[in-house]
Amino acid sequence: MRLVPQSLRLQIVCLVLAALAVAQGVTLVLLEDQRNLAVRAAIGDEATGRAANVVRLIEKAPANLHEQIVRAANSPLVRFEIGADPVVDHVSHDARGTTEARIRALLDDDFSREIRAEMHEIDSSALPLPYLEPGMAEQHRELMRGQMLTVELELSIALAGGDWLNVSTRFERPPFQWPRFATLSFGLSAGFILLALFWYFLARVTEPLRLLAEAAEKLGPEQGGPVLINSGPCEVRELVQAFNRMQDRIFRLVAERTHILAAMGHDLRSPLTAMRVRSELVEDDETRESLIASVEEMQHMVEEALSFARGLADAEPEQRCDLGAFLETLRQDMPNGYVLNHGSSVKVSLRPNAMRRALRNVIENAQRYGTEAEVTYANEGGTAVIRICDRGPGIAEPELERVFDPFVRLETSRARATGGYGLGLSITRGILQAHNGDIVLSNRPDGGLCATLTLPLDAAERR
Template identity: 55%
Template sequence: MRKRLDSLRVQLLLLIIGSLLVAQTISLWLFVDERGLAVRAAIGAEAAGRAANVALLLERAPPDLHASILRAADSPLARFRIDPQAAVDHLDHRAKGAVEARIRSLLGAEDSREIRVELHEVERAFPPMKMMPPQMVAEHKQMMHDKISGLELTLSIALAGGTWLNVDTRFQRPPLQWPVFSAVSFGLTAALLIGVACWYLLARLTWPLRRLAQAADSLGRGEEREPLPVAGPSEVRDLTDTFNRMQERLMRTVADKTRIMAALGHDLRSPLTALRVHAEMVEEEETRDALVKSIEEMQDMVERTLAFARGMAISEPPETVELGKFLTELKRDMVDAFQLETDAPLQIRLRPNSMRRALRNIVDNAVRYGEGVEVTYTREYDRALILVRDHGPGIPDTQLEEVFEPFFRVETSRSRETGGTGLGLSIARTILRSHGGDITLRNHPDGGLLVRLDLPFSQSFNHQERTRS
């Protein structure tokens, strides 16, 4: 799961989806606020219209009808009354302009009476109106079962004779409603944007990068590959083209160095053979033996150089083999037997001949300097481990790394029969590193030397394993 979240494609998709959600949330919040403002303006205009009409009606009707007019104008959330004082005693209110303009437009442009407006938020029960009919009182109690969290608008309109028409009206904030159409449109937009456009664009971006990563892994294992096709965005095309040039230069450099070493070792054979012939013609025995011995040492060094050059060669094509079967065949082909403990089948990609040569060198060293050689293999995460242990004297800790140097021998004699050539471990490490792996040595706590070889699985095989799991 964590590897999927680390994917560039998944992270970009999550970023796009998150951005869409944030944008949709902001738009919904703005929509709800605009809806509240629209409802507030509509209710304020309606209350202002009713108040202006009642004020005109009261001024034109006889005083004995005023009480009936006020009762008729009352509602569960609106109260009209005539008082000697204005209910609004201060004038600085945010809704005064719009409401007052609405009232004056209904009263007439020439009307200059004083109009006061007050608007504020409330959260408390609204008592029933005085002289409210029983059915309206019951309706009011049903509506006021819970406290209202809304707005209260108070109007004070000056009447003829020095009295004031005071109007108290309250209205609840509009409930938050989920906009179904907006949600559906968001879902369709996200599906089209992500499923079609983004997925195609991200695939066009990530597939060349994935292919480039596989090619880099293959190059690290020494596999020769054709140049990658240049595709994708301009940055990815530049990266692919740069990788192709780098791969060509590296392969050419390695091939040139290997060819030079092989040619040098080969060309030295002829003059050394001629020197050997001339040395054999020396009559003095002591001088002849010294010359022949020096020439033999030089020929030995040439052969070692050629062997090391062959160990660096990486022209063999890689193959996918089953590791247990590969080690079983190696055991059968070797003269000096070793104990092999097989494990679950492991498919691994390697160059069989080169890897067989590396393992032969390691096992031969273990047989030469130790006894009871044991070979085991297992899987550790995305790598295959091969462990070779002997029960010999081991190697001093200070020389565990030096033994990989060319021509270095722990055995200090100059005899090839007892000390070997000093190139076996060096060639083995070169082969392992050309596969993208490595070799490490350590002395086992119970005695003997433990050689650890680790090899990476091929990326294609890893991908298949993850798909099955």
């Protein structure tokens, strides 16, 4: 898979080059086949022309010169022989009659004797041909470049005295050649097409997609995300428009939710303060303490709701930092500290204040319900991973995901008197998701709970 390019530009470039190469290969195969037919026709024309000339000489020369004429006509590729019987002992296999017609056209118009012709594929045989003299055999070997012969043309032409002029020629298929003009044509075609694709079409398609990916990576709950400019083909423009509409809807939904929570929390403060003052005027001590405790509990819930709303609405800028140094600073700032196992350097981009709040929520939970928190961090598969583990009772498997819902508390595993109001993990997940990360809870095999927080590495770190 490493050999497959990941970039859309490179994939299209490779696809275009592969298509051009296949088309060029098919073209060369077709041209080679046409070249074979042309060579075969040329050699056939040569053999038939020489055969007609030899017949004409033999017909006009004395009988004692016939053998000399045949020997003079022989060549490394064509053999002439006069015999009582024809080599082609059947009617011509020249289906279209082109060879016979060509010979008759070269001879006198009144030539009416039988002409037989046959051209067929033969089994490859070693060079040279067995009937050649040593000198001609050497010439034939050099002419054929040591390759096998695959095509044979045989002619039998009836002579006036009753004998037959037998003509036999064998020739090879021309070797496959990659012509220089084909290489030049392929290079120019690929260059022009890729130049047009890369500098015009690919830039118009991939650049808006790259900007869209960057905008999606930066998309968060805070208002003010970048509005992408419509550019490129119509399909890409429709995608950009859909993203802009989706981004606007997300911002409006989050803003409405945040405003509702903030307004409710703010509006509840005044009546709660009045209730607290009035509860102080109650004469019965037990009733007064009960009312005061209830009011304080409601005030804590309001503060948690406001904190949750602030966590959604924060638009703090990201900062690039070393994750180990960030966790060490947080350990020193927390009153109870925690166990930090230092690892290799991991660079991340995060919103410091929001991330401190998220980590503090999880670490304080581990300290509250598991006596101590052990924190480790590492770069795992191109992702920054933080694990916060404790030695507490853990959480039932069906509840591991439900605890992230707002105001959800697990009475069986975490006493109400020691905890908050079920918003800490919701705030933490919201902050991490705003960083394009997440948090997952799991029970440890040897007891306790482990929270795994993931964050994307800094862009420079990923490269």
